[in-house]
Amino acid sequence: MGVGTSAERRNENSRDEERTGGRKRSGCWIRLCVPPSSSRSKVDNALSCGAPARASEGEAKNDVTQDQPVRQIVPCGTATSNAEKSSPSTIVADGLKVAFQLRKFTYSELKYATRNFRPECLLGEGGFGRVYKGWIEDSGAAPVRPGTRLTVAVKTLNHDGHQGHKEWVAEVNFLGNLQHPNLVKLIGYCIEDNQRQLVYEFMPRGSLEHHLFRKSVPLPWSIRMKIALGAARGLAFLHEEAERPVIYRDFKTSNVLLDADYNAKLSDFGLARDGPEGDKTHVSTRVMGTYGYAAPEYVMTGHLTSKSDVYSFGVVLLELMTGRRSMDKNRPVGEHNLVEWARPLLKQKQGFHSLMDPKLGGNISMKGAQKVTQLARYCLSKDPKNRPLMSQVVEVLKPLPNLNDMASSSSLYQSLQAQRAGRLAYPSGSQSMKPHCSFAWNGQQAARSLSCGPHGHASPYRPQASPYRQSPRSSAAK
Structure with a gap:
């Protein structure tokens, strides 16, 4: 390791002595000559x-x-x-x-x-x-x-x-x-x-990705909501509470780690960038990240904002709800991309029933499932201005881990389960067994590309009056 001036060498020696002998640290600077990789x-x-x-x-x-x-x-x-x-x-x-x-x-x-x-x-x-x-x-x-x-x-x-x-x-x-x-x-x-x-x-429970997709025992609904809340708080800190805003840029289940009590913590900041400040609305970068989580406007333009992280958070919300990966080529045609498969269900009043992870059975909160479905819809809005701030996401998620209105005791849930069982018993698609609800069970609606150009279809999922459109933050946080 190369060293700078003699004064610098003396200061480094004092720090080494401090590490082994308890000597007080100095406040000076040291230059290390390190060959880059x-x-x-x-x-x-x-x-x-x-x-x-x-x-x-x-x-x-x-x-x-x-x-x-x-x-x-x-x-x-x-x-x-x-x-x-x-x-x-x-x-x-x-x-x-x-x-x-x-x-x-x-x-x-x-x-x-x-x-x-x-x-x-x-x-x-x-x-x-x-x-x-x-x-x-x-x-x-x-x-x-x-x-x-x-x-x-x-x-x-x-x-x-x-x-x-x-x-x-x-x-x-x-x-x-x-x-x-x-x-x-x-x-x-x-x-x-x-x-x-x-x-x-050390994070003893490993990653959220491991618990959702690799373990045979499913995460309980309340734990999933607790993890979502913790991760949202981490992003809210980066966007709105840090001395300067930080865009995480790689929010996904494998980067959410869990301690012994399932408290979520964000890891791996190799892609993080300082966010825009002042009059700047975005940071221009080469498009990098993990496919399936990247916001469509970032993919198309390279313009990075905190709302890009909000979109990624929406994808992870879907993964928590459905137990499906953001990208899964092993699923049937039309279901490879989780967001494209879920969009038609997100706009349905009772669509959350088809979005819920079947491994959970009826052990989900009805009110919580409705709230988180609506929240995911806004986070995944194609217009970044309609996406909430992460502080607003935190407020929505706060009560959800403690709700106990289980779907298994709901007559609507039991009716929908009976319809689903009947449909599975008649795979040929008999008219007499088709469900009478307004949403599709198989989720095979025409998918829309996340990165469609200006001549693509207008998004039917953009709310007419988003509760998140009036942002209390400056444009730097968008």
Whole structure:
């Protein structure tokens, strides 16, 4: 590791001594000479389970329409501006601005904390590299015996992978300087020679994606609503409460992690961008993200706003309601894209019955299901101005985890279940067995493209008088 002036070297030595001997930290700056990496892609699931490999930077902008995520490296100047304002005492190193509350680890310390990165400690693997379980001191960097003191997740950069130093820097700059109960806590980092590691709080229940789509036991309705509320609070903080607005840009189930009590926390800030301020209405970027979650106006124009995150939140709401993935090629034709399949049902008065995850049976709140269906409809509006602010989403979701008006005791639910059972008993489509309700059970209405051009069909789902259109925030938050 290269060093700057002699004064800088003395200051670095004092910090190293502070880490081991408890000496008081200094407030000066240190310049580290770090060789950048050319690798440029995204880790899908940071702390819990594995993920598909990311597409390379060489893939074109239109690749967002393929069934795979695409990434862009966040420019250091943009990614760090929020950190500059929120934490004035930082270390500058090749675009890296590290808050002093972060712990600095050596590679040997992390190697010992994870038992030499042994397979038994492996939590998962993604585009960034592998994530290991480790144990460290409560307030220091020294490793301890397994099962004692503080349990952490150590994410280590794979130099043969798709994510490189610049994206590692972006993760430190955002998570290291933004603190909220619904954001995963970044505890520390290691930058030593060509080693790059990040140390996070350990999230024992893994990702929302794992619970929704991989576990055989379904998440109860109240837990799903609790997770939605926590994730909404995290986004509301980024958009409206942080010193400068932040656009998360990669909100999806695999990036929502859960603690022991199913409190949701946002992870993986490699795609995050500082939001527009002042008279600016958007941030212009190359289109990057995960297909199935990206807002249509962002896909078409590259104009990124906080309302792009609101759209992604609407997609995750649908996943929570239906138990379906945002994109699933294994489903019948017309049902591959969750949003396109669900749109006709979202505008039906009783359409939420067909949207509910069948694994839940009747164990859902009738009032809650109606509310969250309406909320998803507004979040997924094709006109960003009709989408709510995340603070408004939080207010709608607050009472939903505690509602107990179960659908199983509803006569309407029982009637609809009987109709559905009758239809399944007559697959030929006998007229005598067709349901008399106004919405389609099979969801096979003509799908509309999320990225249709100006000559496409006008959206029938845009409300005439959206309760969210009159925004209390300035245009910078839209």
